[in-house]
Amino acid sequence: MLKKRGISPIIASVLLVLIVVVLAAIFAVYGLPFVQNLFGSEDCFEVLGDINFDKSSNYNCYYDDESGQKRTGFSVKIDNEGVKGFRVGLLHEGSSDVIDITQDSTFPIIRMIDGVFGGALNINNKGGVRIYVANGIFERIDMFPILSNGKVCTDSSKALEPVECLDIDVRNSLHDDEGDSGNGECTLNSAYWSNSNGGALSILTVDEGTRVYLTTTGSEECNDKDVNLEIWEDDSSDPDKLNYSPTATFVNGKAIVSWDAEWQCDGFNLFGYCFSDPPEYYFESSLVEDNSKSISSSKIEEDELKVLRTEPVCGNQRIESGETCDPPSDDEVSCQTSEGYDGTRTCLNSCQYDECNTDQFCGDGEVNGGENCITCPEDAGQCPQCTLDSDCDDNNICNGQETCDVDGQCVSGTQLQCGVYQCYPDTGCGFCGDGEVNGDEQCEIGDSRLCLSDGTSGDAGGLGGFSGMAPGSGNDGTQTCTAQCTWDECVADP
Structure with missing residues (x-):
C-alpha cells in the first residue's frame, strides 16, 4: 500500500516566495499607478503623509464672542521640503473661500496666531507647527499640498472639522483686540530664519560659517522703521546671548539682516572636545522706537537654527578655528617690527601670517x-x-x-x-647752545675759564665758572667759549 506524502517544507517555502513576488509585480504594474493616479501624481503621492493638520493642537477650534468677533483656528504641520505651502478651502453653510498659503503670502481674512489680518504668513516645511486664524466660523477646512514646482495636489486633501473653543487661553490667543485689520501702528507679524535674502529657510541645519538671514515681517506701517535683533543660543535653562546685535530697516514689509552662523559648544567641553548636540539658535526682534513691540523666531527645537562644527579648510576664504588669515582673499596687512620699522605681513598657504617684512x-x-x-x-x-x-x-x-x-x-x-x-x-x-656740554663739545656758549700764557688751562667749570689753574709759567689769561662750543685762544690779562 502506498503512503500519501504532503509537499515538503522546502517546496512550500519556495512556492510562497514565488507567489509574493508575482503579487508584488502585479501591484507595481497595475496597483501603484492606480494609487498614484488616485492622489494626482507620483510627486503628490510622495508628500501625502508629510502635510497634516496637527490634531494634538488645542487651536483647531472656533468661537463667537459677545463683541461680535468670529474666529476659527487651525494648526498645520509640514515635514517635507518639497512642499512650499498649501491650499485651504474654508467651508461655511455650503459656500467656501479658497486660499493658497505660501511663505509671506497675505490675505485679509487669514493671519498668524501672533499676527494681524493682511500680514505676511509663515510656512515651515521641516516639521514645525504653524497656527493660523481665519476671520469667521467655518465648519470644515480642506487642505491640499502645494509642491515646490507650484503644482497643487487637488486629489490629496486633508480635512479638519473644528470644534468650539473651550479653553480660555486659546480663545484669548485667537481674539484680536484691534479688530479685523491694523490700527495704523507698526505691528510685527513674524520672525524666521532664511538661507537666502528674503526667502524661507528650507534647511534648518547649516555648517558654521554659512551665511543665513534673519527676517522680520510687519504691517505696512512698519516700512522705513528699524528693528534691533538679538541672537540667542538656546540652552534650555539659561540661553546665551551672542555678541552681535544688528539693526535692520523695514522695506516692503520685511526687515532683513545677515549673519555668518557660528558654532559654539553647547555642553560639556573636555580637553577641547565638546560633548553635546549642535547649538540651536533663535532670535528676537524689537522695534527701535518702541521696544515693547517685539517678536521672536520659533523656540520650538525643530524650528531653531542648528549649526554644525566643521574642520577648518585653508583656502575656503573663511577664517576658521586655528587660522589667522585665509588666502587668497586676505591682502597684506600692516605691521611693525620689534625695531619699530613699518612693514607688511602676507598670508601664507598655511593660513598663517608670515613675519613682518620691511624695507x-x-x-x-x-x-x-x-x-x-x-x-x-x-x-x-x-x-x-x-x-x-x-x-x-x-x-x-x-x-x-x-x-x-x-x-x-x-x-x-x-x-x-x-x-x-x-x-x-x-x-x-x-x-650747541642747549646749556649742556655733550658729545664732542668743549664748552657751552657763555662759559669762560682761566688759562696760562703757555697754553695750559684750568679744568672747565660750569656756565660762567672758573677753576684753579694748572701749574705752568706765563701770565694769567682768560678763555671764552665760541659759538661752535669750542674754546677760543687764551687771551692774556692786562
Whole structure:
C-alpha cells in the first residue's frame, strides 16, 4: 500500500516566495499607478503623509464672542521640503473661500496666531507647527499640498472639522483686540530664519560659517522703521546671548539682516572636545522706537537654527578655528617690527601670517622706526654736529615731520640733505647752545675759564665758572667759549 506524502517544507517555502513576488509585480504594474493616479501624481503621492493638520493642537477650534468677533483656528504641520505651502478651502453653510498659503503670502481674512489680518504668513516645511486664524466660523477646512514646482495636489486633501473653543487661553490667543485689520501702528507679524535674502529657510541645519538671514515681517506701517535683533543660543535653562546685535530697516514689509552662523559648544567641553548636540539658535526682534513691540523666531527645537562644527579648510576664504588669515582673499596687512620699522605681513598657504617684512633699515638714508642719532648715526647724524638755527622750513627747532631748507641742517642730530630726507625730533640728542656740554663739545656758549700764557688751562667749570689753574709759567689769561662750543685762544690779562 502506498503512503500519501504532503509537499515538503522546502517546496512550500519556495512556492510562497514565488507567489509574493508575482503579487508584488502585479501591484507595481497595475496597483501603484492606480494609487498614484488616485492622489494626482507620483510627486503628490510622495508628500501625502508629510502635510497634516496637527490634531494634538488645542487651536483647531472656533468661537463667537459677545463683541461680535468670529474666529476659527487651525494648526498645520509640514515635514517635507518639497512642499512650499498649501491650499485651504474654508467651508461655511455650503459656500467656501479658497486660499493658497505660501511663505509671506497675505490675505485679509487669514493671519498668524501672533499676527494681524493682511500680514505676511509663515510656512515651515521641516516639521514645525504653524497656527493660523481665519476671520469667521467655518465648519470644515480642506487642505491640499502645494509642491515646490507650484503644482497643487487637488486629489490629496486633508480635512479638519473644528470644534468650539473651550479653553480660555486659546480663545484669548485667537481674539484680536484691534479688530479685523491694523490700527495704523507698526505691528510685527513674524520672525524666521532664511538661507537666502528674503526667502524661507528650507534647511534648518547649516555648517558654521554659512551665511543665513534673519527676517522680520510687519504691517505696512512698519516700512522705513528699524528693528534691533538679538541672537540667542538656546540652552534650555539659561540661553546665551551672542555678541552681535544688528539693526535692520523695514522695506516692503520685511526687515532683513545677515549673519555668518557660528558654532559654539553647547555642553560639556573636555580637553577641547565638546560633548553635546549642535547649538540651536533663535532670535528676537524689537522695534527701535518702541521696544515693547517685539517678536521672536520659533523656540520650538525643530524650528531653531542648528549649526554644525566643521574642520577648518585653508583656502575656503573663511577664517576658521586655528587660522589667522585665509588666502587668497586676505591682502597684506600692516605691521611693525620689534625695531619699530613699518612693514607688511602676507598670508601664507598655511593660513598663517608670515613675519613682518620691511624695507626700512638703519642706513637707508631715512630716519624711521626707533632710529635716532644715538642708535643710527648713519641716518640721524652725529650729535656733536647738531646745530640750532633757522634751517628748518618753519624757522623752528625740528618739531615733527618736515624738510630742511636749502643747504640747511635740522637740529637734534639730523644732519640731512635738504629735500632728500625728512627731519624728526630726537630728545636724546643735544646741540650747541642747549646749556649742556655733550658729545664732542668743549664748552657751552657763555662759559669762560682761566688759562696760562703757555697754553695750559684750568679744568672747565660750569656756565660762567672758573677753576684753579694748572701749574705752568706765563701770565694769567682768560678763555671764552665760541659759538661752535669750542674754546677760543687764551687771551692774556692786562
